[in-house]
Amino acid sequence: MALMADAFVAARAADPMVPRVARIAERKREIEDVVTLAIEGGAFDFAPGQFNMLTAFGVGEAAISVSGDPANGARLIHTIRAVGAVSRALAELRPGEPIGLRGPFGRGWPLLEAEGHDVVVLAGGLGLAPLRPALYRLLAEREKYGRIVLLFGARSPQDILFRDELEAWRGRLDLEVEATVDHARGDWRGNVGVVTTLIARASFDPARTLAMLCGPEIMMRFVANALHDMGVAEERIHLSMERNMKCAIGWCGHCQFGPVFVCRDGPVFPYSQLRGLIAKKEI
Ligand SMILES: Cc1cc2nc3c(=O)[nH]c(=O)nc-3n(C[C@H](O)[C@H](O)[C@H](O)COP(=O)(O)OP(=O)(O)OC[C@H]3O[C@@H](n4cnc5c(N)ncnc54)[C@H](O)[C@@H]3O)c2cc1C
Ligand code: FES
Numbered sequence: 001m002a003l004m005a006d007a008f009v010a011a012r013a014a015d016p017m018v019p020r021v022a023r024i025a026e027r028k029r030e031i032e033d034v035v036t037l038a039i040e041g042g043a044f045d046f047a048p049g050q051f052n053m054l055t056a057f058g059v060g061e062a063a064i065s066v067s068g069d070p071a072n073g074a075r076l077i078h079t080i081r082a083v084g085a086v087s088r089a090l091a092e093l094r095p096g097e098p099i100g101l102r103g104p105f106g107r108g109w110p111l112l113e114a115e116g117h118d119v120v121v122l123a124g125g126l127g128l129a130p131l132r133p134a135l136y137r138l139l140a141e142r143e144k145y146g147r148i149v150l151l152f153g154a155r156s157p158q159d160i161l162f163r164d165e166l167e168a169w170r171g172r173l174d175l176e177v178e179a180t181v182d183h184a185r186g187d188w189r190g191n192v193g194v195v196t197t198l199i200a201r202a203s204f205d206p207a208r209t210l211a212m213l214c215g216p217e218i219m220m221r222f223v224a225n226a227l228h229d230m231g232v233a234e235e236r237i238h239l240s241m242e243r244n245m246k247c248a249i250g251w252c253g254h255c256q257f258g259p260v261f262v263c264r265d266g267p268v269f270p271y272s273q274l275r276g277l278i279a280k281k282e283i
Pocket of ligand 1: 051062063064065066079080081082083084085086087088126129130241242243244245267
């Protein structure tokens with residue numbers, strides 16, 4: 001009987017549709033509608049750019065990228081913007097409360113392919129969250145890459161995520177960090193304007209650059225085109241896509257984007273694969 005029960009538990013654990021239960025260890029408010037949750041309850045292994053399906057029990061499930069350091073498997077970090085029922089319930093969770101978790105899923109950032117290249121990491125708003133694990137890895141293995149440039153755009157200075165970390169990174173001599181905001185009042189001394197304006201000023205060699213972009217689709221389209229016009233190969237411009245998800249394992253078709261499933265084939269895609277699709281509003 002005990003053997004049967006063990007087998008049942010093992011089968012459930014292996015089922016990618018069954019969430020495991022973990023606990024909130026820490027909750028940090030980043031900006032007004034965004035919180036970062038640290039989750040404990042096992043060892044967490046993931047590749048930068050992958051996502052988990054998080055369950056707020058009694059409310060529902062949403063796809064959320066991992067935003068923490070891949071070198072720290074003891075705590076799983078997710079950064080969540082409260083936009084609807086599920087994300088609001090997840091963002092409300094307090095230390096000690098349970099959370100459901102399936103994953104990690106998807107194809108992440110091409111860090112192996114980036115070796116030997118200049119790397120441009122470009123984020124708009126919450127797009128910095130899925131890119132942060134890639135930055136941790138790039139900096140941990142700094143000697144493997146050429147120049148590393150982080151370009152970041154936010155709506156206003158108050159909307160800048162991970163401020164302390166950005167400040168610390170800005171102080172490094174082996175990383176170029178530039179930020180811009182759409183609107184600024186008061187004591188902001190930095191750039192004002194769209195994130196594409198930062199590209200021309202950044203120091204990287206387009207012919208040997210790999211770019212990783214995450215943010216609103218329209219921003220990624222403009223940035224990808226600007227990088228391509230400068231000479232960055234379309235195959236080396238990588239974008240992380242968001243689509244509504246249900247199963248997250250290629251079964252339901254909910255996340256279909258033209259001929260691809262974002263959950264299974266992405267969420268990170270080379271621009272060469274998406275160029276014809278991302279321009280179409282109805283997809
Ligand atoms: C691969 C992947 C990774 C993701 N990573 C993250 C992440 O790290 N952090 C995070 O907060 N979200 C992330 N998302 C987005 C998240 O899954 C959605 O926001 C999700 O739909 C939220 O569920 P909900 O029930 O709260 O809102 P819904 O009921 O689905 O949406 C409520 C309203 O908010 C709008 N909305 C949905 N998503 C967004 C958005 N991202 N920004 C602004 N408005 C939106 C909808 O159009 C709708 O009007 C990711 C999505 C994918 C596919
Ligand atoms: S979410 Fe079901 S196929 Fe992608």
